Each structure stands twice: as C-alpha cells, then as structure tokens.
Amino acid sequence: METLRVSTHSKAKALAGALAAVIRKDGVVELQAVGAGAVNQAIKAVAIARGYVAPNGINLVIIPSFAEIEIDSEKRTAIRITVEPRKPPRL
Secondary structure (H helix, E strand, C coil), X not given: CEEEEECCCCCHHHHHHHHHHHHHHHCCEEEEECCHHHHHHHHHHHHHHHHHHHHHCCCEEEXXXXXXXXXXXXXXXXXXXXXXXXXXXXX
8 A cells, every 4th residue: 555645735636636536546545744744734735635536437446554763763643544436335
C-alpha cells in the first residue's frame, strides 16, 4: 500500500490528484499526517478526490487510526488515514 505523507503546507488539490491516481491504480492509499494543519489538509484532499473518482463510480471511505513514526530521531504520533473505495452492500 502506498503511503502519502501530508504536511500543513501540502496543497489539498495536488494531494487529491495524487490520491485519486493511487486509488485508480492500487485501489487503496494511506495518508500520514502529524498535527492539526496536516490532518486538515488530508481531509480536504479526500473530499476533493471524491469528486475526481465519482464519475468512475468510485465512492471513497476513510479509516482513521494512529501510527507511531520517527521524525528527526524523535518518535511522534501520526494520524493514519486509509482511503479505499466503499464496497457495495451484501444482500
């Protein structure tokens, strides 16, 4: 699964394009964000990407979780956002 790292300075529209491309190619992508600003950009990117993939009949859902990552030899807690297509309901 490809991981896209998100920062406060990430451009939501550019991130959305990358996210949509990975979804079309692999079917699932993971976003990692540390801090409120980065999480904000990640969520905005998912919202924008939904519009990019909707014409192909893909409806995105997110699964949030925590991840321990290392930045500059320092452990940090990141928000991990797994983005994948919604599976059709079973009948």
